[in-house]
Amino acid sequence: MLKTVVQLAVLLGCTVFVNSLATAQDGPGCLDCHAIDDEPHISEVFQGAHANLNGGGAAVCTSCHGASEAHDRRGRKNPPDISFGPKWLSDPALQNASCLACHDKTAGKMLWLGSAHEQENIVCADCHSSHERRDPALDPQLSNDQCLACHIQQKAQIRLPSRHPIAEGKTACVDCHNPHGTTTEADLHQVTLNDNCYSCHEEKRGPLLWEHEPVTEDCSTCHRPHGSVNDRLLTVRGPALCQQCHSAAFHPSVPYGAQGLPGGNSNRNLLGKNCLNCHSQVHGSNHPSGARLTR
Secondary structure (H helix, E strand, C coil): CHHHHHHHHHHHHHHHHHHHHHHCCCCCCHHHHCCCCCCHHHHHHHHCCCCCHHHCCHHHHHHHHCCCHHHHCCCCCCCCCCCCCCCCCCCHHHHHHHHHHHHCCCCCCCCCCCCHHHHCCCCHHHHCCCCCCCCHHHCHHHHHHHHHHHCHHHHHHCCCCECCCCCCCCCCHHHHECCCCCCCHHHECCCCHHHHHHCCCHHHCCCCCECCHHHHHCHHHCECCCCECCHHHECCCCCCCHHHCCCCCCCCCCCCCHHHCECECCCHHHHCCCHHHHCCCCCCECCCCCCCCCC
């Protein structure tokens, strides 16, 4: 009984404290209606990154939702000036303008306008939750779930036999992509796709004495970044991948296709051999005798 009384006293104390925050500034007493015990998810904003926005108190609410004077009139069901849903969902541009009023110059968000997500009418609140103590979008694993909720093709690819460890939580989508926009294709962090790959795979970065042109040009020529049914994220299994370019390179120019697999005329170059068995340094070589990338 005593424990229950103490818990009730603490709860009432928190309610009075948060309500005093909400009425300390000029503006509506938001928590007069949105009471902490009835809607704790709303008052949780005072415990997160926005707790002291524009001085705290009711300014925290009005900074994002607008003055909302009509909404404050008791007995009337007028929406706030800016609503992030679900009951009175405001126009996407209006919602984002509220966030960008503060975040437009934040590092990593300056290129939001004109970005792929902005053009698809994605709003900040689709991914971010400003009322939670810890925004899920800032958690690498939870942010992956948010990305994959829309990017269903990539959601399937990260479950393929050869893949980056995204599903295991060891790699995050935001490690390679900036969802707020960049000047590069696919919103990559680096200037080029190769530079993005080299940020982890530094051992593949040149310059090398003997270089392989497809490697220096574009990693995705041979690899699928999200996942593949072929080993090492390859777009096509060897030797068929190599023969897309090397149709007659000192070896018999016989194309190795699916007809040479079991069920057809089994070809030893498909079953037991691969170009990589000899040309092991396919990304490049610094060996004086590595012109053929064999060492």
